[in-house]
Every structure is written in structure tokens, then in C-alpha cells.
Amino acid sequence: MKQIIRRAALAVALSTVAVGSTLAQTNLRIGLAEDPDVLDPSLARTYVGRIVFASICDKLFDIDEKLAVVPQLALSHETSADGKTVTIKLRPGVKFHDGEVFDAAAAKYSLERHLNMKGSFRKPEIAAIETIDVVDPATIKLNLKAPFSPLLAQLTDRAGMMVSPKAAEAAGDKFGLKPVCAGPYKFVERVQQDRIVVEKFADYWNKDNVFVDKITYLPIVDGTVRLANLRSGGLDLIERVLATDIKTVRDNPKLKLSKATSLGYLGLTINLANGDKANTPLAKDPRVRRALELSIDREALNQVVFNGEFVPGNQWVSPQNPYYQQAFPVPKRDVAKAKALMKEAGVTGPLTLDFMVPNGPETRAVAEVVQSMAAEAGFDLKIRVTEFATSLKQGEDGAYQIYLIGWSGRSDPDGNSFSFQTCGSPQNNAKYCDKDVDAAHQEARTKSDPAERKKAYEKVAAKFLAEGSIIYLYHTQVLVAHTDKVEGYKQIPDGLVRVVGVKLK
């Protein structure tokens, strides 16, 4: 009987393999942690969707391992002396998946679609663009309302993705069901929550560096099951390996781990002035916030929850980032000083605070460690584990005193700070507001020289780190695991899976 079952199972397995090999194509199977949302560069807003876009939609610019902006569909760029016009030379000989030619008119169309389409999430990202001129078939000129140095960085992401004008015109807001771009792979099919299949685009401008014939993206939510699929050979590459599974991957000789410090951060957002809940000494007195920060040992937190794999941090960019302010290093834990500050601020007895934590095994563990550390300095944090969507709404409404929340990160420091730190900005639900910080942020936006921008951010750091609304805790690692059949894979800090140059044995 055992023999029969075994043979039957083997037959089923073999027939599956046989079907795969008759096609004689290389198929890279990638396990995603979530099912992407709509695949329209203007309407998309999930991180996981960007991973899929990386193979189908090329952008004007891209970023490299060191976060430098490099050309992709553009060849070069030039910003005018007053910072108000950006001239972009486009790569010649580029075609969209439907055979249409990519030229200045198509680039103008794509950017205007991002700017004008109803419900476009790109609009705020490139709102600095006033008009777009076609200079010649291979050149566009962006006329800005005001100098805006983060613009190029925006064009390295979805706002820089070029779509085929013909296909976009025809499909309207259904474009995302069958996107037509100019990336190395063209869209084949999508079964919601099951798979997205793309195949090599024969006319890709950089086709000599594309080695895999087909990519199948499979959303598998459970981290353990995702890894099990990789181990059993059902997948070739998985994204977002759990920090607790790093050892399993390292111990397996057939698996390889690629990592890079992510662009994002996790921190404690403190409600300063959003509704009644802000009526606490923590919100009113920066010394109490400083005491809370001093009570936390970031390195110990990293050791306890993440086996020391993540990167402790105290700013909106990680210590490895070129924009990290070395003058403000990660503070060491100092309970005595924290207690002294509490006393100075007139807080006697434990300070009870509502601590909202989005549900998840890792966030819960982080919250518990913070809670026990802060207790020693006189804080009584009441952890309130909340379903994620609910926590977003409560965050918006100010229904929290401390909120454990992160940000997935952008390559330009502006994307990690402006919207959280300036008066009345959309992400600033803690309602921090300081004129000097606003001015320094505006200054950073107008300067294009990195050294000058860094100086402007130093002014932000000096104020915001001392009295701001966010206590930054750590930066996660982008963890991608793949089998030894995958060759040439390089991890970029934005966490996206770039497939150009990747080989599958």
C-alpha cells in the first residue's frame, strides 16, 4: 500500500515537472508577502506592487546600491541655475510592450497622466511640476513652480514610470488590469491572490542583460509557508524573510540570503496636539519625551526581538545613509538621567499612557520591550494592540498617546521627513509644528548640492530630535532569500526585486 501511494504521488509530481520542462523556458518564481493592488503606476500605492512594477515598468531614473540616482529611460538630466527647470534627455530606441515608440511626447503624456488622472496617488509626489515641454523628440523640459530637489528621486519610483499612451488612452482607469509599459518583462496574466505572470519583452532596450524567460509572482502571506516553498523548490526567491528565520536560511547550504538596510524606519509617534488625548505631560513637555527616549536601550531591543539583525537608529534615515547627522548619534540608555528629567518636568508617580500598537508578532514584541524599559523611568505604558486598518484611522483621529508605527522609506531624505515633520502635512497626525523646522525643510528642497542639503537637515535634526513628535527606534533589513540556482541577484535598499542581470540555472 505504501508503495502504491508513493508511486502515485511520484507520478503526480513527475507529471507536473514534465509539463514544466516541455516549455523549456526559464521561469523565475518569486514569493511575495502580499497580493499587490492595482498594477497602474498612477493608482498603485502598495510596496509589494512596486516589486512587480520593477519588472514591467521602467522609470526615467533608478537608484543604485548607494542610493545615487542613475538614468534608466532617461539618459541625462540638467537642472537650471535657479532650480526651476529640469531638462531630461531620453534614451533613444526604446519601445513599449505594444510596439509603440517611447519619445518625448510619450514621456509628457505619462507625467501628465500621473498629474491629472482622477485618484492618482502620484499627483502630490510631483506636484512641483507646473508644465511639461517637448523640446525635441528625445528631450523634455519640466517647468517647476518652485525649486524642488527631491523631484529626481520621485522619478526613480512610480512617478517616473512611463506608460504606453495608446494603451493608457484605450484602457482608461482599467489600465492596471493589463499594464503596458517599457520594462524588461511584459504582462501576461493575473489571477487575483494567486499569481502574476510576465514574460521577457523581445524589444527591450537592454535585452542583452535579461536572461530569465518568464517570471511568476506568487503572493504567499504566511512567512513560514513562503520559506517552506523556497526550501521545497516550489519557489526560487522570496521577499521579506522573517528576522527569526534568518538562521534557517543561513544553515541551509542551498539557500542564499541577500540583505540591505531598508530605507524606512520604525518609531514611536507621540500625539502632541491632535485632540483631547494630547493632554499629557508627554505631549506638553519635551523633557518628558526626552526621558522616554533615554529609558529605551535600542541595541538591547534589537538583540531581544530581532537577534541583533536590524539597525538601531535615532533619525529618519539609517546611520549608513549619506544624510545621517553624525553630530546626533544614537543616545545610550540612561535611566538616572531619564528619572531626573521626569522630576524636573514635575511628573511624580508613574505616568500612564495609551500605547497603540498595530497587530503583528514583531510589533507586539517591540512594544513589550519598550514598555518594560520605560517602566523603569516611571512610565506606565498601556499597550493597546489594534488591527492595522483601525490603527490608521485612530492615528488620523488622534485617538492615541503613543503610536508604534513605521514608514517604508524613500530614497530621498525628504520622503522620510517632510510629510511627518512640517506643519499641517498629511502624515503629521501628531500635529508637530515649528516654523524653523519648516524653513529648514524648505531650504533643503531648494538646494541641489548634497552637502548644502545635509546642512539644512542638520537644523531639522537639532530641533526635531530634541522636541519632535517621533522617537525613531530602528531600521529593518530588507531580507531576500533565494536558492543557489539564482545567480547575479543584487539587493538595493529599497527592497525591490530587480531582475535585469539575474540568471536562473
Place this chain on the structure above:
Amino acid sequence: MLTFLTQRLLQILPTLVLVSMLIFGLQQLLPGDPALIMAGEERDPKVLEEIREQYRLNEPIPVQYFYWMKGVLTGNLGESMRLKSSVASLVAEKLPVTLQLAAMALLIAIGIGIPAGIVSAVKKDTAWDYGANLFALWGLSTPNFWLGILMIFLFSVTLGWLPASGYVRLGENWQASLATTIMPAFVLGNALAAVLMRHTRSAMLQAMSADYVRTARAKGLYEGRVVLKHALRNAMTPVITLLALDFGTLLSGAVLTEQIFTIPGFGKLIVDSVFNRDYAVVQGVVLVTATVYISLNLLADIAYVLVNPRLRG
């Protein structure tokens, strides 16, 4: 029979209207803002306002319900906010998957549960009976997600016999399709088999002690014929009810099992939609499942009449 059917069909309509109101109303009680969750990290107030307008989230709830009902009555279940595809096409895409999984699970449950129930009733208080009871207890008390993960580790990671997760459509390649669904079907069927076994056992015990069984034996019939023809047929009524209800439950989606094995069926769709506050999808799927569930109950009622001639009024 005709009056019976008409009566039952007439009862279905108000039930469905009630269900539709309930789904709509309960969903509005969910905390969280669909526009906010849809926007994710891109939280520009102007864009949020556009989304709210586009999906009529600013309108009062009765108005929203009216628009939805108007669509439903004309065969339009709405559009997914997250995916921009129509709810009807999503349902059409998932229904065959869930049907296949449910049918396989049910077959496995029937294949194990009913024979085990019969054997344990006929061989009451013997090792067979204890063994079957032990199996039932195991099946009932093993959580699906745990059994699922253990099976993946055994059959996929260690032995490498079956794919760990994913789904292949029946029409595409039936062997591969069976290979991807056999484990989840077993996990689901296993739990059902246990319940089915307990019910079959108790119904059979009752039937076996009935007068007509004694009469049948007195007539000198073979024991096999007595058990299968006389006792089993009478014992089937409660079991059929149970099967219909279970099939309905399976169709509404095996949430955890689908999540573990990444089977793109109703369960996964509904969970993802709830977390994303994709109201139109949740409403559409629940309405379809409720309709199927009610229809299955109707079928079970018809089946009673067929099995038990005394009910044919």
C-alpha cells in the same frame, strides 16, 4: 411537492434581502476608513477626497445601500476599490476554485466519515469502535492551520512529493491541480469526517435498535443487507442535513486553510477584502455565498423527501 417547493422559494427572497441589509450594515460598523486604507502610505487629503467621492463614501449609508442594491438587481455587484476589477469577475474567478476544494474535501469526509461511523456502530464497544472514536477526537481537536503546516513540512519540504502551496486550475493540468489541492482538501475533509463519523454512528445506533431492523433480521436477511439497506437509509436523514450545511460552510471559504496553502478561493478573497476594507468585494462575496448556502439547504430539503417517502405530503 410543488407547493412545498414554491413555499420554500418564497421564503428565500425575504431572507436574501435581510442578509443584504445585514452585510451592508455590519460592515459599516467596522472601524477604519476605506479611503485611508486604500491610500496606504500616500495620504494626500485631496486624493483621499477624490476616492471618497468616486466610491460614494461620503453619502449616507442608506443612499450607499440604495446604489449597491440598484447595481445588484441589475446584475452589477460593484467594483473592487483595491483591484479596480469587477466583483462579479472576481467571484467568477474564485467560485470554481472553492467548488473544487469543497467537493474534494466533502468526498474525503464522506469516504472516511460514513464508513467509520457505520463500522463503529455495528461493532459497538469493540476495538473498531474505540479506534474510530479516537480518530474522530483527533480530527476534531487538530487545528487546521497546524495540520496544514505539518503536512507541508512532511510532504513538501522533507519528502518533496507535493507542491507546498499554490493552485493550478483543473482545466489547465488536472494532475497538477489535484496535487495542489489534495493537502488542503484532506485538512478540511479530516475535520469534517470526524463530525460526520460521530453523527453517522449515533444515527446508526438508533436505527439498529429499531423494530424494523429486528424484523428484517427475523426474516433471515443477511446482516450486510440489514445494515446497508434498512438501517443506513433511515439513518441518513440527519447526515444529509449535516452534509448540506458543511458544504455550504466549505463554499463560504475555508479561510485559514486557504491562507496556509495559498489557495485563491473565497476565503482568501474575503479575508484580504476585510483587511483592506474593500466593501464592495465583501458584500458581493457574502451575498453570493449566502445565496448558495440557502440553495443548498433547499436541496437538502428536497433530498429528505427523496430519501424519506413519509415526508411526501
